[in-house]
């Protein structure tokens with residue numbers, strides 16, 4: 001089991017000049033033209049009977065997923081990048097319906113603050129309401145409030161079986177409402193796909209009840225934009241898209257600009273940033 | 289000053305929903321904890337506009353304000369300090385809209401937890417967080433305390449079931465945090481608000497996530513000759529890759545009290561009983577039941593009772609849910625603690641809890657969410673006994689310290705409030721606390737929203753310096 005030297009990471013982040021943090025850069029890494037640091041990586045420990053794991057934020061998610069699989073567990077983070085990147089971007093993958101959002105995964109974080117201090121947020125247990133929920137604020141903050149160094153994450157058991165199913169469908173809700181806690185339901189306007197997990201007999205019976213047949217896997221997700229809409233608006237999509245039914249994420253071929261956030265939300269956001277990084281030295285230029 | 293504030297509120301709300309007479313104020317001196325304060329005025333708004341008016345009036349008079357739901361909090365969160373204005377949500381109890389297909393509902397903050405579930409039962413849905421107080425606590429209180437319950441083991445606590453919240457901030461502005469859109473760019477301000485114990489603003493509407501009822505449910509009761517064996521069974525079930533819907537434990541004194549109260553045929557001679565509930569689709573459920581009835585006896589379970597019908601299931605749960613009522617028959621007062629420890633530390637920490645109670649000559653009973661290591665040691669006493677309160681508090685502090693020293697946390701669901709405020713330095717360094725204070729300032733720069741809770745004052749920080757070094761984790 002590794003050792004994570006947070007003091008060294010804090011030293012690297014420093015105390016006054018602009019600095020960026022990058023993971024595997026699958027989401028572009030930090031802002032360009034700024035001195036860039038990388039978070040420590042490595043798995044510190046896995047505690048399968050507590051369903052938690054502790055690792056450096058620089059650890060690749062794929063490496064973590066492999067290590068957890070040896071214990072029959074996994075973690076609800078999108079593949080491909082680093083743990084810190086996945087948390088800081090805060091986008092769940094297509095299994096959010098069943099596995100929950102990325103923000104529910106982070107239990108404790110040790111991060112380096114704008115003043116170069118190592119700060120702890122949250123706690124090491126699955127249930128914890130000791131103080132304000134700073135972890136929730138760090139997830140999705142794109143490294144603008146602090147650089148994640150070491151994290152404790154909630155794991156989940158791997159299912160006994162897992163199968164993608166599909167059927168033609170002009171209305172995804174008829175399939176969606178017949179399934180009990182599917183892991184994912186995707187729809188592109190003409191076909192519905194569902195990822196069902198659990199006991200193989202249950203998976204088969206659920207598929208029958210909803211008129212689904214086994215298929216190879218999910219459709220490719222269009223890459224033009226990832227839109228966040230009310231789940232009820234999923235059926236109103238036009239063009240080339242795949243939506244996450246019951247969640248409200250739309251993967252669309254066309255670019256999109258999100259509706260503006262309210263002025264008061266933006267003001268609150270700026271107030272948070274001003275409290276955590278008054279000089280704007282962390283990931284400068286990234287506007288959350 | 290109080291009169292001027294009250295007069296302004298009477299105009300903005302209505303005279304009958306603004307109270308200042310001392311008898312009525314007395315009812316709002318504290319929540320369900322023993323920590324008393326004093327309110328100068330209590331008001332009962334009906335709308336977000338009235339909440340705004342109340343907050344603005346408090347700000348104009350420089351008076352702190354405290355949101356109050358049902359007052360069942362156990363950490364002094366709703367206790368008004370310094371003659372605060374109490375803004376009670378008890379008259380804001382409507383379900384505003386329900387989307388049965390996408391399983392969400394907008395509700396007002398004063399709605400009682402169980403009333404929400406009742407409202408959507410016919411749709412095959414429920415609100416997953418189920419505190420033992422669910423008949424009487426409000427959704428607004430659940431949000432502010434990020435409350436949990438027996439069934440949060442599999443489904444997560446309140447934070448996972450709140451999609452959005454409309455908030456009146458301390459400057460009187462109204463803002464919606466989160467919403468129906470799942471992952472809007474920007475900071476998760478909704479997530480930051482959940483668990484803020486009334487110190488970030490007042491929730492005036494909540495968008496809750498509703499959960500599908502399980503098609504099949506099985507409830508089992510196992511008894512053990514030792515508390516350790518019960519705790520080891522809990523760990524073994526989780527280690528086997530199962531996450532039951534609920535895993536609750538009661539120790540002998542508690543079982544005896546409950547049995548005397550409800551006559552459910554509970555094993556009163558066992559050192560501990562474990563209530564295990566699994567829920568889901570039938571085949572997976574049967575497979576889990578089969579494994580659990582093997583794991584239990586392999587770890588020392590004497591008998592395994594499986595509820596044969598809904599009536600028996602309800603009876604077993606009644607035992608768990610009426611524990612507090614049953615205990616009230618033994619001694620008139622109880623002090624309910626709430627800490628979390630890693631599951632594998634349950635046997636060790638429970639041993640310490642018994643030793644601590646012994647040392648302070650108190651009766652302790654344990655009824656708790658074993659599945660997530662969430663201890664609820666219940667100290668029972670008669671407060672008329674001279675000197676007993678000092679012993680109760682000293683024992684409580686020892687339990688909190690033992691839990692944190694075992695790698696646990698201060699609170700699993702009741703929150704920090706006033707009760708555990710000065711213990712925060714056991715878990716957090718000054719820099720960690722400063723970050724939490726920064727969050728608060730961003731939401732409430734005026735500091736008028738429920739002040740003096742959660743974050744220790746600098747003086748209290750100094751107080752914790754006598755913590756033995758071994759207590760730090």
Ligand SMILES: Cc1cc2nc3c(=O)[nH]c(=O)nc-3n(C[C@H](O)[C@H](O)[C@H](O)COP(=O)(O)OP(=O)(O)OC[C@H]3O[C@@H](n4cnc5c(N)ncnc54)[C@H](O)[C@@H]3O)c2cc1C
Nearest residue numbers: 023024025026027028029080081082084085086093143148
């Ligand atoms: C095969 C593959 C599949 C993928 N599938 C999905 C998917 O299903 N859903 C999805 O959402 N994404 C998916 N991704 C994208 C990607 O893996 C994630 O979005 C990931 O979150 C980005 O991680 P990264 O390490 O590449 O981050 P980077 O691109 O390096 O950084 C992203 C942002 O996070 C910040 N950041 C990085 N590390 C830290 C840190 N330690 N502390 C604070 N901030 C930090 C950076 O400054 C930057 O702002 C996939 C990628 C691949 C290659």
Ligand SMILES: Cc1cc2nc3c(=O)[nH]c(=O)nc-3n(C[C@H](O)[C@H](O)[C@H](O)COP(=O)(O)OP(=O)(O)OC[C@H]3O[C@@H](n4cnc5c(N)ncnc54)[C@H](O)[C@@H]3O)c2cc1C
Nearest residue numbers: 357358359360361365420426428429432435436486491701
């Ligand atoms: C017998 C008993 C059993 C209990 N069991 C459990 C349990 O199993 N799990 C659990 O988690 N808790 C439990 N509790 C504690 C308590 O019921 C919960 O904390 C509950 O969520 C409090 O709700 P309330 O409406 O009574 O809030 P209150 O006590 O009125 O207030 C609690 C806090 O929330 C704030 N608040 C209230 N409404 C709002 C609002 N609209 N906006 C902003 N802030 C607000 C208050 O300022 C205060 O800080 C139990 C309590 C009792 C007495």
